[in-house]
Amino acid sequence: MMPGGSMISFSGVDTCLSSLKNCQSSISTGMDIAKNVALDLVESHNDMEEVNEIERVMLEYAALSRDVSHYVQAVEDTVNQIKRDKPDVLPDLKDVVHEKINALESRDNDLELQSHEKFVLFKEQLKQMKTQFGVQSDAKENEAFEQVDEDIAVTQSQMNFICPITQEEMKKPVRNKNCGHTYEEEAILGIIQRRQQQKKKARCPKVGCNNLEVKKSDLVPDEVLKRAIDSQNKQSRLSSQ
Ligand SMILES: [Zn+2]
Structure with a gap:
Protein backbone atom coordinates (compact mmCIF):
# COMPACT_ATOMS: atom_id res chain seq x y z
CA MET A 1 0.00 0.00 0.00
CA MET A 2 1.33 3.36 -0.92
CA PRO A 3 -0.72 6.19 0.54
CA GLY A 4 -1.09 9.17 -1.70
CA GLY A 5 0.19 7.22 -4.65
CA SER A 6 -1.97 9.33 -6.89
CA MET A 7 -0.18 12.46 -5.73
CA ILE A 8 3.18 11.23 -6.91
CA SER A 9 5.15 13.95 -8.61
CA PHE A 10 6.30 13.35 -12.14
CA SER A 11 8.39 16.47 -12.51
CA GLY A 12 11.59 14.41 -12.45
CA VAL A 13 10.22 12.25 -15.22
CA ASP A 14 9.31 15.32 -17.26
CA LEU A 39 27.98 14.49 -50.42
CA ASP A 40 31.47 15.95 -50.01
CA LEU A 41 32.95 12.50 -50.64
CA VAL A 42 30.97 12.15 -53.86
CA GLU A 43 31.96 15.65 -54.91
CA SER A 44 35.65 14.90 -54.41
CA HIS A 45 35.32 11.49 -56.13
CA ASN A 46 36.29 9.58 -53.08
CA ASP A 47 35.99 5.91 -52.47
CA MET A 48 32.34 4.96 -52.78
CA GLU A 49 32.90 2.35 -50.11
CA GLU A 50 33.14 5.21 -47.60
CA VAL A 51 29.91 6.65 -48.88
CA ASN A 52 28.25 3.27 -48.39
CA GLU A 53 29.64 3.22 -44.88
CA ILE A 54 27.95 6.56 -44.21
CA GLU A 55 24.72 5.11 -45.51
CA ARG A 56 24.98 2.44 -42.83
CA VAL A 57 25.70 5.13 -40.24
CA MET A 58 22.56 6.99 -41.37
CA LEU A 59 20.49 3.86 -40.78
CA GLU A 60 22.03 3.45 -37.34
CA TYR A 61 21.05 7.02 -36.53
CA ALA A 62 17.53 6.27 -37.72
CA ALA A 63 17.42 3.19 -35.48
CA LEU A 64 18.69 5.21 -32.52
CA SER A 65 16.07 7.83 -33.14
CA ARG A 66 13.39 5.14 -33.23
CA ASP A 67 14.62 3.64 -29.93
CA VAL A 68 14.58 7.01 -28.23
CA SER A 69 11.08 7.74 -29.42
CA HIS A 70 9.89 4.31 -28.25
CA TYR A 71 11.34 5.03 -24.84
CA VAL A 72 9.76 8.47 -24.63
CA GLN A 73 6.43 7.08 -25.77
CA ALA A 74 6.53 4.22 -23.26
CA VAL A 75 7.34 6.54 -20.36
CA GLU A 76 4.69 9.06 -21.38
CA ASP A 77 2.08 6.31 -21.73
CA THR A 78 3.00 4.96 -18.31
CA VAL A 79 2.77 8.38 -16.66
CA ASN A 80 -0.58 9.06 -18.30
CA GLN A 81 -1.87 5.68 -17.25
CA ILE A 82 -0.90 6.28 -13.61
CA LYS A 83 -2.39 9.77 -13.66
CA ARG A 84 -5.60 8.44 -15.14
CA ASP A 85 -6.04 5.26 -13.06
CA LYS A 86 -4.67 6.73 -9.80
CA PRO A 87 -3.89 3.24 -8.46
CA ASP A 88 -3.68 2.82 -4.68
CA VAL A 89 -0.73 0.55 -5.14
CA LEU A 90 1.85 1.91 -7.50
CA PRO A 91 3.04 -0.81 -9.89
CA ASP A 92 6.73 -1.22 -10.57
CA LEU A 93 7.02 1.57 -13.12
CA LYS A 94 10.20 0.16 -14.57
CA ASP A 95 8.37 -3.07 -15.45
CA VAL A 96 5.45 -1.20 -16.95
CA VAL A 97 7.77 0.91 -19.10
CA HIS A 98 9.73 -2.15 -20.24
CA GLU A 99 6.57 -3.97 -21.15
CA LYS A 100 5.47 -1.05 -23.30
CA ILE A 101 8.87 -0.77 -24.95
CA ASN A 102 8.82 -4.48 -25.78
CA ALA A 103 5.39 -4.12 -27.30
CA LEU A 104 6.59 -1.22 -29.46
CA GLU A 105 9.75 -3.06 -30.48
CA SER A 106 7.86 -6.15 -31.48
CA ARG A 107 6.22 -4.09 -34.20
CA ASP A 108 9.53 -2.73 -35.49
CA ASN A 109 10.57 -3.49 -38.98
CA ASP A 110 14.05 -2.53 -40.08
CA LEU A 111 12.83 -1.76 -43.56
CA GLU A 112 10.93 1.14 -42.03
CA LEU A 113 14.23 2.77 -41.11
CA GLN A 114 14.79 3.41 -44.79
CA SER A 115 11.71 5.58 -44.89
CA HIS A 116 13.08 7.88 -42.16
CA GLU A 117 12.59 11.37 -43.55
CA LYS A 118 16.28 12.26 -43.33
CA PHE A 119 17.36 8.97 -44.84
CA VAL A 120 15.05 9.42 -47.82
CA LEU A 121 16.43 12.92 -48.38
CA PHE A 122 19.97 11.57 -48.06
CA LYS A 123 19.38 8.88 -50.71
CA GLU A 124 17.78 11.36 -53.03
CA GLN A 125 20.52 13.96 -52.76
CA LEU A 126 23.17 11.29 -53.04
CA LYS A 127 21.60 10.09 -56.26
CA GLN A 128 21.52 13.63 -57.63
CA MET A 129 25.16 14.15 -56.71
CA LYS A 130 26.23 10.85 -58.24
CA THR A 131 24.44 11.66 -61.46
CA GLN A 132 25.89 15.13 -61.64
CA PHE A 133 29.42 14.06 -60.85
CA GLY A 134 29.21 11.03 -63.08
CA VAL A 135 29.88 8.61 -60.28
CA GLN A 136 28.43 5.17 -60.76
CA SER A 137 27.48 3.08 -57.79
CA ASP A 138 29.95 0.47 -58.98
CA ALA A 139 33.60 1.44 -59.39
CA LYS A 140 34.46 3.40 -62.48
CA GLU A 141 37.57 2.91 -64.56
CA ASN A 142 40.41 5.35 -64.05
CA GLU A 143 40.29 6.89 -67.48
CA ALA A 144 36.69 7.79 -66.97
CA PHE A 145 37.68 9.64 -63.82
CA GLU A 146 40.01 11.94 -65.72
CA GLN A 147 37.10 13.05 -67.80
CA VAL A 148 35.04 13.97 -64.77
CA ASP A 149 36.46 17.43 -64.09
CA GLU A 150 35.59 18.60 -67.57
CA ASP A 151 32.15 17.11 -67.25
CA ILE A 152 31.52 19.04 -64.06
CA ALA A 153 32.47 22.31 -65.71
CA VAL A 154 30.02 21.60 -68.51
CA THR A 155 27.16 20.54 -66.25
CA GLN A 156 27.67 23.52 -63.99
CA SER A 157 27.56 26.01 -66.80
CA GLN A 158 24.45 24.30 -68.12
CA MET A 159 22.69 24.40 -64.80
CA ASN A 160 20.29 27.19 -64.30
CA PHE A 161 21.12 29.20 -61.22
CA ILE A 162 18.42 31.79 -61.84
CA CYS A 163 15.08 31.53 -60.06
CA PRO A 164 12.15 31.75 -62.51
CA ILE A 165 10.28 33.88 -59.95
CA THR A 166 12.85 36.40 -58.72
CA GLN A 167 15.04 36.27 -61.85
CA GLU A 168 17.97 36.33 -59.49
CA GLU A 169 20.55 33.76 -58.58
CA MET A 170 19.12 31.36 -56.04
CA LYS A 171 20.41 31.24 -52.49
CA LYS A 172 18.27 28.42 -51.21
CA PRO A 173 17.04 26.46 -54.22
CA VAL A 174 14.22 23.95 -53.81
CA ARG A 175 13.25 21.44 -56.48
CA ASN A 176 9.71 20.45 -57.34
CA LYS A 177 9.51 16.67 -57.12
CA ASN A 178 6.75 16.58 -59.73
CA CYS A 179 7.99 18.73 -62.59
CA GLY A 180 11.69 19.03 -61.65
CA HIS A 181 11.80 22.82 -61.73
CA THR A 182 13.75 24.74 -59.12
CA TYR A 183 12.92 28.00 -57.41
CA GLU A 184 14.14 30.19 -54.58
CA GLU A 185 12.50 28.70 -51.52
CA GLU A 186 11.20 31.95 -50.08
CA ALA A 187 9.75 33.08 -53.42
CA ILE A 188 7.82 29.90 -54.19
CA LEU A 189 6.52 29.63 -50.62
CA GLY A 190 5.33 33.22 -50.92
CA ILE A 191 3.40 32.39 -54.08
CA ILE A 192 1.85 29.27 -52.55
CA GLN A 193 0.77 31.24 -49.51
CA ARG A 194 -0.75 34.10 -51.49
CA ARG A 195 -2.66 31.70 -53.74
CA GLN A 196 -3.89 29.82 -50.69
CA GLN A 197 -5.29 33.03 -49.23
CA GLN A 198 -7.20 33.51 -52.49
CA LYS A 199 -8.31 29.87 -52.24
CA LYS A 200 -6.56 29.12 -55.52
CA LYS A 201 -3.92 26.64 -56.60
CA ALA A 202 -0.39 27.82 -57.32
CA ARG A 203 0.88 26.73 -60.72
CA CYS A 204 4.54 26.17 -61.48
CA PRO A 205 5.95 29.62 -62.36
CA LYS A 206 8.45 28.18 -64.84
CA VAL A 207 7.43 29.31 -68.34
CA GLY A 208 6.03 26.44 -70.36
CA CYS A 209 5.52 24.10 -67.44
CA ASN A 210 2.13 22.47 -67.29
CA ASN A 211 2.24 21.64 -63.59
CA LEU A 212 -0.91 23.33 -62.36
CA GLU A 213 -0.58 22.71 -58.67
CA VAL A 214 2.56 23.27 -56.61
CA LYS A 215 2.33 22.27 -52.97
CA LYS A 216 4.80 22.91 -50.19
CA SER A 217 5.15 19.14 -49.76
CA ASP A 218 6.35 18.82 -53.39
CA LEU A 219 9.45 20.89 -52.64
CA VAL A 220 12.78 19.41 -51.59
CA PRO A 221 16.04 21.30 -50.98
CA ASP A 222 18.23 21.00 -54.07
CA GLU A 223 21.55 20.38 -52.39
CA VAL A 224 23.38 19.71 -55.67
CA LEU A 225 22.33 23.01 -57.18
CA LYS A 226 23.10 24.88 -53.98
CA ARG A 227 26.61 23.43 -53.95
CA ALA A 228 27.13 24.31 -57.60
CA ILE A 229 26.02 27.91 -56.97
CA ASP A 230 28.16 28.20 -53.85
CA SER A 231 31.23 26.79 -55.55
CA GLN A 232 30.82 29.11 -58.54
CA ASN A 233 30.55 32.08 -56.22
CA LYS A 234 33.62 30.95 -54.32
CA GLN A 235 35.55 30.67 -57.58
CA SER A 236 34.50 34.09 -58.80
CA ARG A 237 35.41 35.61 -55.44
CA LEU A 238 38.84 34.00 -55.69
CA SER A 239 39.46 35.18 -59.23
CA SER A 240 38.39 38.74 -58.45
CA GLN A 241 40.93 39.04 -55.66
ZN1 LIG B 1 7.43 23.11 -63.30
Missing part, protein backbone atom coordinates in the same frame (compact mmCIF):
# COMPACT_ATOMS: atom_id res chain seq x y z
CA THR A 15 12.86 16.66 -16.98
CA CYS A 16 14.28 13.35 -18.14
CA LEU A 17 11.89 13.19 -21.04
CA SER A 18 12.71 16.64 -22.24
CA SER A 19 16.42 15.82 -22.23
CA LEU A 20 15.64 12.71 -24.26
CA LYS A 21 13.75 14.86 -26.70
CA ASN A 22 16.82 17.07 -26.99
CA CYS A 23 18.67 13.90 -27.80
CA GLN A 24 16.43 13.54 -30.85
CA SER A 25 17.60 16.89 -32.16
CA SER A 26 21.22 15.83 -31.71
CA ILE A 27 20.49 12.70 -33.74
CA SER A 28 18.92 14.86 -36.39
CA THR A 29 21.99 17.13 -36.48
CA GLY A 30 24.21 14.04 -36.64
CA MET A 31 22.29 12.85 -39.66
CA ASP A 32 22.71 16.22 -41.37
CA ILE A 33 26.45 16.15 -40.74
CA ALA A 34 26.80 12.56 -42.00
CA LYS A 35 24.83 13.48 -45.11
CA ASN A 36 27.07 16.44 -45.87
CA VAL A 37 30.19 14.35 -45.42
CA ALA A 38 28.81 11.79 -47.88
Whole structure:
Protein backbone atom coordinates (compact mmCIF):
# COMPACT_ATOMS: atom_id res chain seq x y z
CA MET A 1 0.00 0.00 0.00
CA MET A 2 1.33 3.36 -0.92
CA PRO A 3 -0.72 6.19 0.54
CA GLY A 4 -1.09 9.17 -1.70
CA GLY A 5 0.19 7.22 -4.65
CA SER A 6 -1.97 9.33 -6.89
CA MET A 7 -0.18 12.46 -5.73
CA ILE A 8 3.18 11.23 -6.91
CA SER A 9 5.15 13.95 -8.61
CA PHE A 10 6.30 13.35 -12.14
CA SER A 11 8.39 16.47 -12.51
CA GLY A 12 11.59 14.41 -12.45
CA VAL A 13 10.22 12.25 -15.22
CA ASP A 14 9.31 15.32 -17.26
CA THR A 15 12.86 16.66 -16.98
CA CYS A 16 14.28 13.35 -18.14
CA LEU A 17 11.89 13.19 -21.04
CA SER A 18 12.71 16.64 -22.24
CA SER A 19 16.42 15.82 -22.23
CA LEU A 20 15.64 12.71 -24.26
CA LYS A 21 13.75 14.86 -26.70
CA ASN A 22 16.82 17.07 -26.99
CA CYS A 23 18.67 13.90 -27.80
CA GLN A 24 16.43 13.54 -30.85
CA SER A 25 17.60 16.89 -32.16
CA SER A 26 21.22 15.83 -31.71
CA ILE A 27 20.49 12.70 -33.74
CA SER A 28 18.92 14.86 -36.39
CA THR A 29 21.99 17.13 -36.48
CA GLY A 30 24.21 14.04 -36.64
CA MET A 31 22.29 12.85 -39.66
CA ASP A 32 22.71 16.22 -41.37
CA ILE A 33 26.45 16.15 -40.74
CA ALA A 34 26.80 12.56 -42.00
CA LYS A 35 24.83 13.48 -45.11
CA ASN A 36 27.07 16.44 -45.87
CA VAL A 37 30.19 14.35 -45.42
CA ALA A 38 28.81 11.79 -47.88
CA LEU A 39 27.98 14.49 -50.42
CA ASP A 40 31.47 15.95 -50.01
CA LEU A 41 32.95 12.50 -50.64
CA VAL A 42 30.97 12.15 -53.86
CA GLU A 43 31.96 15.65 -54.91
CA SER A 44 35.65 14.90 -54.41
CA HIS A 45 35.32 11.49 -56.13
CA ASN A 46 36.29 9.58 -53.08
CA ASP A 47 35.99 5.91 -52.47
CA MET A 48 32.34 4.96 -52.78
CA GLU A 49 32.90 2.35 -50.11
CA GLU A 50 33.14 5.21 -47.60
CA VAL A 51 29.91 6.65 -48.88
CA ASN A 52 28.25 3.27 -48.39
CA GLU A 53 29.64 3.22 -44.88
CA ILE A 54 27.95 6.56 -44.21
CA GLU A 55 24.72 5.11 -45.51
CA ARG A 56 24.98 2.44 -42.83
CA VAL A 57 25.70 5.13 -40.24
CA MET A 58 22.56 6.99 -41.37
CA LEU A 59 20.49 3.86 -40.78
CA GLU A 60 22.03 3.45 -37.34
CA TYR A 61 21.05 7.02 -36.53
CA ALA A 62 17.53 6.27 -37.72
CA ALA A 63 17.42 3.19 -35.48
CA LEU A 64 18.69 5.21 -32.52
CA SER A 65 16.07 7.83 -33.14
CA ARG A 66 13.39 5.14 -33.23
CA ASP A 67 14.62 3.64 -29.93
CA VAL A 68 14.58 7.01 -28.23
CA SER A 69 11.08 7.74 -29.42
CA HIS A 70 9.89 4.31 -28.25
CA TYR A 71 11.34 5.03 -24.84
CA VAL A 72 9.76 8.47 -24.63
CA GLN A 73 6.43 7.08 -25.77
CA ALA A 74 6.53 4.22 -23.26
CA VAL A 75 7.34 6.54 -20.36
CA GLU A 76 4.69 9.06 -21.38
CA ASP A 77 2.08 6.31 -21.73
CA THR A 78 3.00 4.96 -18.31
CA VAL A 79 2.77 8.38 -16.66
CA ASN A 80 -0.58 9.06 -18.30
CA GLN A 81 -1.87 5.68 -17.25
CA ILE A 82 -0.90 6.28 -13.61
CA LYS A 83 -2.39 9.77 -13.66
CA ARG A 84 -5.60 8.44 -15.14
CA ASP A 85 -6.04 5.26 -13.06
CA LYS A 86 -4.67 6.73 -9.80
CA PRO A 87 -3.89 3.24 -8.46
CA ASP A 88 -3.68 2.82 -4.68
CA VAL A 89 -0.73 0.55 -5.14
CA LEU A 90 1.85 1.91 -7.50
CA PRO A 91 3.04 -0.81 -9.89
CA ASP A 92 6.73 -1.22 -10.57
CA LEU A 93 7.02 1.57 -13.12
CA LYS A 94 10.20 0.16 -14.57
CA ASP A 95 8.37 -3.07 -15.45
CA VAL A 96 5.45 -1.20 -16.95
CA VAL A 97 7.77 0.91 -19.10
CA HIS A 98 9.73 -2.15 -20.24
CA GLU A 99 6.57 -3.97 -21.15
CA LYS A 100 5.47 -1.05 -23.30
CA ILE A 101 8.87 -0.77 -24.95
CA ASN A 102 8.82 -4.48 -25.78
CA ALA A 103 5.39 -4.12 -27.30
CA LEU A 104 6.59 -1.22 -29.46
CA GLU A 105 9.75 -3.06 -30.48
CA SER A 106 7.86 -6.15 -31.48
CA ARG A 107 6.22 -4.09 -34.20
CA ASP A 108 9.53 -2.73 -35.49
CA ASN A 109 10.57 -3.49 -38.98
CA ASP A 110 14.05 -2.53 -40.08
CA LEU A 111 12.83 -1.76 -43.56
CA GLU A 112 10.93 1.14 -42.03
CA LEU A 113 14.23 2.77 -41.11
CA GLN A 114 14.79 3.41 -44.79
CA SER A 115 11.71 5.58 -44.89
CA HIS A 116 13.08 7.88 -42.16
CA GLU A 117 12.59 11.37 -43.55
CA LYS A 118 16.28 12.26 -43.33
CA PHE A 119 17.36 8.97 -44.84
CA VAL A 120 15.05 9.42 -47.82
CA LEU A 121 16.43 12.92 -48.38
CA PHE A 122 19.97 11.57 -48.06
CA LYS A 123 19.38 8.88 -50.71
CA GLU A 124 17.78 11.36 -53.03
CA GLN A 125 20.52 13.96 -52.76
CA LEU A 126 23.17 11.29 -53.04
CA LYS A 127 21.60 10.09 -56.26
CA GLN A 128 21.52 13.63 -57.63
CA MET A 129 25.16 14.15 -56.71
CA LYS A 130 26.23 10.85 -58.24
CA THR A 131 24.44 11.66 -61.46
CA GLN A 132 25.89 15.13 -61.64
CA PHE A 133 29.42 14.06 -60.85
CA GLY A 134 29.21 11.03 -63.08
CA VAL A 135 29.88 8.61 -60.28
CA GLN A 136 28.43 5.17 -60.76
CA SER A 137 27.48 3.08 -57.79
CA ASP A 138 29.95 0.47 -58.98
CA ALA A 139 33.60 1.44 -59.39
CA LYS A 140 34.46 3.40 -62.48
CA GLU A 141 37.57 2.91 -64.56
CA ASN A 142 40.41 5.35 -64.05
CA GLU A 143 40.29 6.89 -67.48
CA ALA A 144 36.69 7.79 -66.97
CA PHE A 145 37.68 9.64 -63.82
CA GLU A 146 40.01 11.94 -65.72
CA GLN A 147 37.10 13.05 -67.80
CA VAL A 148 35.04 13.97 -64.77
CA ASP A 149 36.46 17.43 -64.09
CA GLU A 150 35.59 18.60 -67.57
CA ASP A 151 32.15 17.11 -67.25
CA ILE A 152 31.52 19.04 -64.06
CA ALA A 153 32.47 22.31 -65.71
CA VAL A 154 30.02 21.60 -68.51
CA THR A 155 27.16 20.54 -66.25
CA GLN A 156 27.67 23.52 -63.99
CA SER A 157 27.56 26.01 -66.80
CA GLN A 158 24.45 24.30 -68.12
CA MET A 159 22.69 24.40 -64.80
CA ASN A 160 20.29 27.19 -64.30
CA PHE A 161 21.12 29.20 -61.22
CA ILE A 162 18.42 31.79 -61.84
CA CYS A 163 15.08 31.53 -60.06
CA PRO A 164 12.15 31.75 -62.51
CA ILE A 165 10.28 33.88 -59.95
CA THR A 166 12.85 36.40 -58.72
CA GLN A 167 15.04 36.27 -61.85
CA GLU A 168 17.97 36.33 -59.49
CA GLU A 169 20.55 33.76 -58.58
CA MET A 170 19.12 31.36 -56.04
CA LYS A 171 20.41 31.24 -52.49
CA LYS A 172 18.27 28.42 -51.21
CA PRO A 173 17.04 26.46 -54.22
CA VAL A 174 14.22 23.95 -53.81
CA ARG A 175 13.25 21.44 -56.48
CA ASN A 176 9.71 20.45 -57.34
CA LYS A 177 9.51 16.67 -57.12
CA ASN A 178 6.75 16.58 -59.73
CA CYS A 179 7.99 18.73 -62.59
CA GLY A 180 11.69 19.03 -61.65
CA HIS A 181 11.80 22.82 -61.73
CA THR A 182 13.75 24.74 -59.12
CA TYR A 183 12.92 28.00 -57.41
CA GLU A 184 14.14 30.19 -54.58
CA GLU A 185 12.50 28.70 -51.52
CA GLU A 186 11.20 31.95 -50.08
CA ALA A 187 9.75 33.08 -53.42
CA ILE A 188 7.82 29.90 -54.19
CA LEU A 189 6.52 29.63 -50.62
CA GLY A 190 5.33 33.22 -50.92
CA ILE A 191 3.40 32.39 -54.08
CA ILE A 192 1.85 29.27 -52.55
CA GLN A 193 0.77 31.24 -49.51
CA ARG A 194 -0.75 34.10 -51.49
CA ARG A 195 -2.66 31.70 -53.74
CA GLN A 196 -3.89 29.82 -50.69
CA GLN A 197 -5.29 33.03 -49.23
CA GLN A 198 -7.20 33.51 -52.49
CA LYS A 199 -8.31 29.87 -52.24
CA LYS A 200 -6.56 29.12 -55.52
CA LYS A 201 -3.92 26.64 -56.60
CA ALA A 202 -0.39 27.82 -57.32
CA ARG A 203 0.88 26.73 -60.72
CA CYS A 204 4.54 26.17 -61.48
CA PRO A 205 5.95 29.62 -62.36
CA LYS A 206 8.45 28.18 -64.84
CA VAL A 207 7.43 29.31 -68.34
CA GLY A 208 6.03 26.44 -70.36
CA CYS A 209 5.52 24.10 -67.44
CA ASN A 210 2.13 22.47 -67.29
CA ASN A 211 2.24 21.64 -63.59
CA LEU A 212 -0.91 23.33 -62.36
CA GLU A 213 -0.58 22.71 -58.67
CA VAL A 214 2.56 23.27 -56.61
CA LYS A 215 2.33 22.27 -52.97
CA LYS A 216 4.80 22.91 -50.19
CA SER A 217 5.15 19.14 -49.76
CA ASP A 218 6.35 18.82 -53.39
CA LEU A 219 9.45 20.89 -52.64
CA VAL A 220 12.78 19.41 -51.59
CA PRO A 221 16.04 21.30 -50.98
CA ASP A 222 18.23 21.00 -54.07
CA GLU A 223 21.55 20.38 -52.39
CA VAL A 224 23.38 19.71 -55.67
CA LEU A 225 22.33 23.01 -57.18
CA LYS A 226 23.10 24.88 -53.98
CA ARG A 227 26.61 23.43 -53.95
CA ALA A 228 27.13 24.31 -57.60
CA ILE A 229 26.02 27.91 -56.97
CA ASP A 230 28.16 28.20 -53.85
CA SER A 231 31.23 26.79 -55.55
CA GLN A 232 30.82 29.11 -58.54
CA ASN A 233 30.55 32.08 -56.22
CA LYS A 234 33.62 30.95 -54.32
CA GLN A 235 35.55 30.67 -57.58
CA SER A 236 34.50 34.09 -58.80
CA ARG A 237 35.41 35.61 -55.44
CA LEU A 238 38.84 34.00 -55.69
CA SER A 239 39.46 35.18 -59.23
CA SER A 240 38.39 38.74 -58.45
CA GLN A 241 40.93 39.04 -55.66
ZN1 LIG B 1 7.43 23.11 -63.30
